[in-house]
Amino acid sequence: MAALHHLRQYHPLCIAVSKLHTSSHASAKQHYKMLVLGGGSGGITMSARMKRLMGAENVAVVEPSEVHYYQPLWTLVGAGAKSVALSSRPTASVIPSGVKWVKSKVQEVNPDKNTVYTDDGSQISYEYLIVALGLQLHYEKIKGLPEGFEHPKIGSNYSFETVEKTWKALQNFKEGNAVFTFPNTPVKCAGAPQKIMYLSDAFLRKTGRRAQAKVIYNTSLPVLFGIKKYADSLWDIVKRRDLQVNLRQNLIEVRADKKEAVFENLDKPGETKVIEYEMLHVTPPMGPTLVIKGSALADEAGWLDVDKETLQHKRYPNVFGIGDCTNLPTAKTAAAVAAQSAVLHRTISKILKNEKPDKKYDGYTSCPLVTSYSTVILAEYDYNAEPLETFPINQAKESRIMYHMKADIMPQLYWHGLLRGLWGGPGPYRKLFHLGMK
Incomplete structure (x- = not known):
């Protein structure tokens, strides 16, 4: 809770500076050191992290939608427990200040030419690419x-x-x-x-x-x-x-x-x-999205083909992936994106220094199984389908506290932590709660 309070205190600043970032249709040709495709949870958190790593002027996000959604809330909206209005915010308010917002749809990715083409006929070249295009x-x-x-x-x-x-x-x-x-x-x-x-x-x-x-x-x-x-x-x-x-x-x-x-x-x-x-x-x-499915970045099933531990593309070393668009063999959740973002940040920072990535993604994902209007079973597990629980209790039991986490704390952690690149999953807290044994 102390950590959450620490994250929430940034909120007023976030709103104030969010208006400073630039947005426009892409000009005929643009170039960025880091180009992020997609303005969902994976794209926004990585653009925030890349801004800190290499400077806002070197980062751009391609995202056509004017609205960003916190989709995990829709479970509660569909049952009348939350208002749908709480699940959305303007995209302009979540893109990091100073980062370029290319308000277009990705039409084609050519990793051999390090170029992305958008639906308005523009082309954007990149040195590094993060693909966070979600699924269809x-x-x-x-x-x-x-x-x-x-x-x-x-x-x-x-x-x-x-x-x-x-x-x-x-x-x-x-x-x-x-x-x-x-x-x-x-x-x-x-x-x-x-x-x-x-x-x-x-x-x-x-x-x-x-x-x-x-x-x-x-x-x-x-x-x-x-x-x-x-x-x-x-x-x-x-x-x-x-x-x-x-x-x-x-x-x-x-x-x-x-x-x-x-x-x-x-x-x-x-x-x-x-x-x-x-x-x-x-x-x-x-x-998978048609953009990935129709590109050289896809595996046989059409998903982004990345290394399951480093999130680096298996054939194009300057391309990385995060979230639902990837072929990572774990459940596709916002919690998985959080854990992946910390690993991917580390992977990219090492590659920028011509060093070998040293942090491995263990497949951590989480699913708060809402079983009533006041109880949740908090499922957390890894690539091996083994429980990887944060709290030193049996999380397979229905819990009122876990419902409060799902309904009230996690949305705040999403808006003020994950999207600002400040939340990389509960890994460090898990070690603390389990006295370093997990």
Whole structure:
């Protein structure tokens, strides 16, 4: 908490100086020592760190959006626990002062020529490149979407446009099936699809409508959660609250006019099942952005091909990656970005000195599994799918304190710590809390 207070005291200064950075469309040709692609959590934190490392005038961020979102809050927004307005701020207020904001969309990356082309026809050359382009949501890969969102009873916590539809569907629930889905693709925040199920169950109990509801979680995965310690606790909750979990079920079609969802059995291809719903929460299929997928930077699956320990590109030594766009074999979360940012900062600082990177990313990621309006199971783990917990308690147990962290502390840590390049994950605190043994 003392550390958080230390970070929060910078807030007034942050707002004051944020207006000093420059923004414009790219001119015909520009060159930067460090070019950052993407103004999400990874791009902003790295631009702040690179500003301190090499000076603001040497750093530029390419980002077309006028608004920056704190997406982890949408789990609570979809359940009515937080306002959607709290999840967004102007991009201008989070880009570090003095850093150039190129307000364009990346069209093409040519790492052989150290050049990026934007959608307004401009080209930007770089000495070093950080790719933080996130991933792509593919609602359109489900038949009947995204047009199905025009109907009531259906929502999704994965986009700003659809998150409030989840809350409206939950408020208007009368009786029938409340259905929640997990797609057959990599996703960001793999716990979010079931968090809204637990919250919806809690809301229906609170409002006296749970007896009229059948709560169903259809997941493409063969497990409820990938880390056994936390999965065991979640299964206990599922049984205790009479929630129906169906494994290996993939949503392939939504018939919004009929309130029907069609699922394919992944263990028996071609076998489908139609479920009528009174409420449907859709987690969309996701994949790499086309810019990366169509470039020499991609692996076979289209993700940015980086070394899993240093975050340096495997074939282009002056290119680095962070966050959801990478092929790092860990869950795609904001917590992972925080831990990666500290490692990447160290990697780049060493390379600038012609030294070998000496700090290794262990795959740390975190998923605060919200199980009610007052409890959270805080899952933290590494590349080996082994728990890597910060606090010297059993984090697989539901906790009120962890809910407070998720709902109130983590957003502040994000805005005033991570985005300013001041928060690199809980690693140092973990060692302190565990007396240096973890």
